[in-house]
Amino acid sequence: MLFDDQLRRLFTENKVIAIVGAKDKAGSPVEHVGRYLLEQGYEILPIHPVRKTAWGLETYKSLAELPKTPDIVCLFRTPDACLEHAKEILNLSWRPKVFWMQLGISQEEAGKLMAQENICVVEDACIEIEHKRVFAK
16 A cells, blocks of 8 residues: 555656556547646656557557656556566566556556565556645645
């Protein structure tokens, strides 16, 4: 569990966010969250296996294709896919500081794999809602 001061620090110190499942389809939750994070000054690395762009940014097919290490990997995927992405991260030369599973998404095994690597795990929480909440105080 992260307390508000820890979340505030997490958002302040980590500025590069990979969004897995990125798409800028109007009205979709990921579209809204991606735009919000861009407006807040975060550098977004969109990941989608098929789409070429999202929010006017080049989209990467996988975490392995990213040109830089993200501080936060934010997942808009099913719980089973989150486990696959956790395993994918373990096969990379880099580690994010935060593994964030969006609102309604949790995957215990994925969380355990990331925690064993000293990666902060957030599950079942919307990154936009939490950002707005901790900075509204």
